[in-house]
Amino acid sequence: MAEEAAVRAQADTVRRLKQDKADPDEIAKEVAKLLEMKAQLGTDEGKHKFVLKTPKGTRDFGPKEMAIRERAFKAIISCFKRHGAEVIDTPVFELKETLTGKYGEDSKLIYDLKDQGGELLSLRYDLTVPFARYLAMNKITNIKRYHIAKVYRRDNPAMTRGRYREFYQCDFDIAGQFDPMIPDAECLKIVHEILSDLQLGDFVIKVNDRRILDGMFAVCGVPDSKFRTICSSVDKLDKVPWDEVRSEMVGEKGLSPEAADRIGEYVQLHGGLELIERLLQDPKLSQNKLAKEGLGDMKLLFEYLTLFGITGKISFDLSLARGLDYYTGVIFEAVLLQQENEHVEEPVSVGSVAGGGRYDGLVGMFDPKGRKVPCVGVSIGIERIFSILEQRLEASEEKIRTTETQVLVASAQKKLLEERLKLVSELWDAGIKAEILYKKNPKLLNQLQYCEDTGIPLVAIVGEQELKDGVVKLRIVATREEVNVRRESLVEEIRIRTSQC
């Protein structure tokens, strides 16, 4: 049969790739094809041959990782709520056209869904574009919301440094027509609060403005048509030295060497209010309308940040560009600083942990009549923060509980399964967090060991004698103390002994 020959040929391909130690992705792809061909043939040989893994750039979160994740989320959500935000959620995929033309050079990293008939779809690349689509679709002109969800980028993963293809973003955005820089300042305050609260060590929040950048490009002699692509080059300055960025500008992007050198002088500058004042006097920049507007607003922003008492961690930095196309005003990025006294062998290079900015044109791109809704927002890049928290927890040897069980219902003798089931059911119905071992006749030692392993603080032991006396023996795992408690007082006793207040 022709199909069988095709399967054999495909099997050969897989064998060859494995011998050649080819790219695991490539192997996985060919194995998948082989399995599908076999499935159609109705043979199931080799069904255990596939690669047992999560997709490239993704990971599972086990109970321990989840406990850490929940802690970080809790800090972030309580900050967002402290600032009066509502919460929304959007689908994980959008119409492909919704994402088209929003991300500039990064668009190539968008995951598309296969055309299986119906609409063409893509996985969301961030939470900002779906938010803008949501506002336009529902004609909302005024909202302060947060959104915590996974986004998807076909990037080169670097998982030890917390860079994944599937990762969480925690976004807070303020949409609406307001007086200048008040919502922008609040976004920076939020970043400051969250990074302080999570105790991730020292950090700095770099701030710039797209209008200042564009004005700078103009006075440096960059043609209008090259603004966005030169902006993308500047954006690489946090990873790549100036020399390389310069040669990309001149070589690949056809910028004149003189213009590049003028840019090179500006992008070295960073500072605070005094730098803003100096640039407002800069003979070239001060003549540019955009740059002047941007610098004026930057000054106002610094005044508000002074009232918030956070300028110590803010740096006005002309090299900050941000990759995305949709920013129109203030942009910012928070970077963790490597502690100088941390002489660890393999320091985690964590880089940027939060970023954001103003995007006044994005909603208008979705509105049928082009009506604009000014927006500013911040996105917390939580995966890098997880990496640090995980590392720290591992170093601390703190034992983290992954359940909240208050009591194990146990028995010391055999044939008491029914009694254990009855008691645990009573406790569940009273709202007590309780477990039993799923054995007919478990040994007491095994039951106590289970409590030690999982951190359950109490054991409720039923036995023949206790049943006769109408009591339950309550054992405190930490102290090995045992007390008889009347059955009708058991719930109350467990509540008292496990209450945190």
Place this chain on the structure above:
Amino acid sequence: MAEEAAVRAQADTVRRLKQDKADPDEIAKEVAKLLEMKAQLGTDEGKHKFVLKTPKGTRDFGPKEMAIRERAFKAIISCFKRHGAEVIDTPVFELKETLTGKYGEDSKLIYDLKDQGGELLSLRYDLTVPFARYLAMNKITNIKRYHIAKVYRRDNPAMTRGRYREFYQCDFDIAGQFDPMIPDAECLKIVHEILSDLQLGDFVIKVNDRRILDGMFAVCGVPDSKFRTICSSVDKLDKVPWDEVRSEMVGEKGLSPEAADRIGEYVQLHGGLELIERLLQDPKLSQNKLAKEGLGDMKLLFEYLTLFGITGKISFDLSLARGLDYYTGVIFEAVLLQQENEHVEEPVSVGSVAGGGRYDGLVGMFDPKGRKVPCVGVSIGIERIFSILEQRLEASEEKIRTTETQVLVASAQKKLLEERLKLVSELWDAGIKAEILYKKNPKLLNQLQYCEDTGIPLVAIVGEQELKDGVVKLRIVATREEVNVRRESLVEEIRIRTSQC
């Protein structure tokens, strides 16, 4: 240019489809193609022409819907935690081969990702297969975990009835080698607790066993090779009358009419312990090894459910089949019952809200050596529950708050933005949930109105006189009462006035 001609041709296609009022999906697809072609050409005309919507079968959750969603999740999560479950999370997509051969006839509903180089991926169809993959990959043989996440099915959506293409599942599963039916009984207890807790009205949990079904098929004369496909037909009995199911069996699936009629007699049966006893005496079924095993375990299950006190809502139902291939033992499904005294004009037909069963072979399908890990679990179908809760809330006219803000920092006079910023910053730093309006000089009336609209209970008013006196005027929105509070006592005063205990 050839490209421009192609764009024009594509634009014609779109125009024609719109004139013909074609399927919106179809239009959206062609518009997306057109936009991409235009983007490549560098023209942006028609950029506002696209369809502004979420993908078919999906929806956004606005702040109000989120508030309802959070309530339901809270009830479900607290039940899962009460039963001692840990929590895990897995990626939204899996290698395509991970999902291959797990879902039977439903496999056609799986969303695949586009082949953009690298691995072939599919969106998860449920949380059970990723869980089994997780167990095999990490060699875990013993865990009790919950997982709440979105899954994806290219099904025909019926959104008013809560059927979506993207929807949440709330799964609780127990993996491990244990004594029979103890974990199975706990899963049913959990369904009972959650449905009671959410107060969704009367419900029944139907229970059956794949072994009883298979035994029944055998004694009715169904050939082994047709077990799974006949099982799929039986699964339709909750939506389709027996006549139609019978003609599918005989017509499409080539079952003999006699065998179909024999099945027809069995699938009418439902009841409790007495039905189990009767079938254990059934001359044909009792001769079948599988059926006998299944019935024996069903009897044990009912004994445990009696100890839990929940048999009143449990129905052993021979027509329950469940669509998925991977079940091997007990299966169950919870159905809400339409209240007879509810004479609403358009009653929501809600159907199944939870389902699950035992799947002892699934983990072994992933293990390189085929090692099995027995599992049983339950999945709560939360979208239908949301629909009911949303309807109920709308009917009740209860006003639901979507933020937790405790206090609005306001001013009665102009030129006090700086003072408002200073005060709100102090409150944030003290952990108080506080907001300001983003206006330089907002009117007091607008500030008070904002509190009325959003349910903020307190207003902290700063004015020239208050600043001089070192106080803040605290207004209680509900009573319009105003008191002067010394600035250093403000935080404490707000805490006291907004504490829930």
